[in-house]
Amino acid sequence: VxxxxxxxxxxxxxxxxxxxxxxxxxxxxxxxIPVNLPLAEYRPTTRVHSHSKIDLDVLQIKILSSMEAYSFAKMLYLYGRNSPLPQDDDNVPYRLRTLHGFATTADRTAANPFYSDFASYFNDPNYADTVIIQTLDGQGKWGGASTEQRTEVISDTCAFQVLYMHALTELGSAMSACNNKAVRSSTGAHQWDEVAAYLIGSLEGPNAGGAVDLEDGQLVWSLANRRAFQFQTENKEGFSEINVHLEDLLFAGKAQINSFDCGNLAKTADRIQHLILLPIIQSTLRYALINKDLPSSSPSKDLSAGETFALSVLPVVQRYDGESAQVIEENMVLRSGVQPVQNGPQFVADAFYRALDDFGYSCILVGATPEVDACQLGGGIGAVRGAASGASTFQLLTSLTLLSLCTLGML
Incomplete structure (x- = not known):
């Protein structure tokens, strides 16, 4: 007992x-629970297990919404339940982290320029909070929609808009701590571990790749794993290549913080904030494929999911390529009486392709299905993979040649 x-x-x-x-x-x-309990094999060096449990709030809000218990879901969103703040003094009241707090905090300016991009795109500094509260209250665009659609909007906005921006906020705070040499490296290290907590979550468990059941996780990490099989972007173990890159970047950033290598830390942070949008792009394409056959009046959750995922990346696409953003918006944002994805899923994929160079990633990481190819404008994913493989082989041979020449004293 x-x-x-x-x-x-x-x-x-x-x-x-x-x-x-x-x-x-x-x-x-x-x-x-030990401080270094892994998050899908990422080992934090500071105590962030309670932070990672915010994914339980997301899951429970989803469950309550699916049962039409919107008032209880709203209470959980506003006041939290699963992620307690540290209580160092008995006189300090018991407090919880809340998704509502993340969605409205002034600290989000640390996530600029992306926070400003989102606030400007939606013309609302609390864009995600507005959608969540309205949908919970039965108001706004999705307030009168089906239970499945409302649930999808609420839970996906929590996971992929609120927590995405909060992870970026912690990235910005970690960089500020690094640049401020007066701040101990442990401060930046803790903020960096928080980034991992808000992207991976507690439900992934400690093992490499995350949870075996891909439906367990609720955050970006789980989303990448779910899309990996569909878009042929999984590694030999069956997990997402995107997550392999993410874990490498998380470990690299931790080392850079500890050594106050702030210049390279900024580059690593930039890589992360773009990388974690790739599963969102995959999800937008997945629902483009499904929604092309649905009328705009359908009660299917796929329509609301497609729009929510698109809106979770559109402000960043617009930053780099306004025409591409317009194409994605016209096809994925639901309009009454207008056929969804009227130009076809490949048209949407091509729009993303034109922005990916600015993301700093190849279309290979987005991948392809039998019906849509993120690399089609580049000649198709097979050709792009072949070119990338050839370039890697050439670089390896060049390095080996130079090493041999150096060994022979010819350089």
Whole structure:
């Protein structure tokens, strides 16, 4: 019984030291969750497990909304439930992190220029919060939609707009801590670990690749794994190549913070904030394929999902290529009486292709399905992969040749 009680301390928001130990050796020793408990094999060096549990808020809001318990879902969104803030003083009231707080905090200016892009695109500084509250209250564009559509808008906006921007906020804060040498590197390291927590989440578990059941996770990490099979972007273990890149960047950034290598940290942060949009692009294309056959009046959740994913990346596409953003918007943002995806899914994929150079990533990471190819404008994914493989082989041979010449004393 004691062991069972101790196992839920974390869920209740306190640690073994808060309870204390009974003065006998006959009871099992209490052990808190270790600081370096991995998030899908990323090992934090600061305590962020409680941060990562915000994904439970997302999941529970989704469940409550699907049951039409919108008032309870709204309470959970506004006040939180699963991600307690540290309580260093008994006189400090018990507090929780909340998705509403993330969606409205003034700290989001640390995520500029992307936060400004989103606020400008929607003409609303609290764009995500507005959509979530309106949909929960039965108001706004999706307030009168089907239960499935409302649930999709609420949960996807929480996961892929609110938490995306909050992860970018922590990226910006970590860079500021690095540039401010007066701040200890542990401050930036903690903020960097928070980035991992808000992108991976607690439900992925500690193992490489994340949860075996791809439906367990709720955040960007899980989304990338779900899309990897559909777009042929999985690695040999069956997990997303996007996540392989993300984990490498997370480890690189942690080392750069610890050594105050702020110039390279800025580059790493920029790579991350663009990389984590690639699963959003894949999702937009997936729903473009589905929605092309649906009328705009359909109660299908696929229509609301397609729009929500598109709106989660459109402000960034518009920053780089206004024409491409217009194409995506016209095809993916639902309009009454207008056939969804009227120009076809490949037209949407081609629009994303034109912006990907500015993202700093190849269309290879977005991938292809039998019906849509993110690399078609580049000759098709097979040709692009072949060219990339040839370039890598050439670079390897060049390096080996130079090494041989150096060894022979010819350089």
């Amino acid at each position: 004691i062991g069972d009680l101790q196992s839920v301390y974390d869920c209740l928001g306190f640690q073994c030291s808060d309870v204390g130990a009974y003065l006998t050796d006959s009871l099992p020793q209490c052990a808190d």
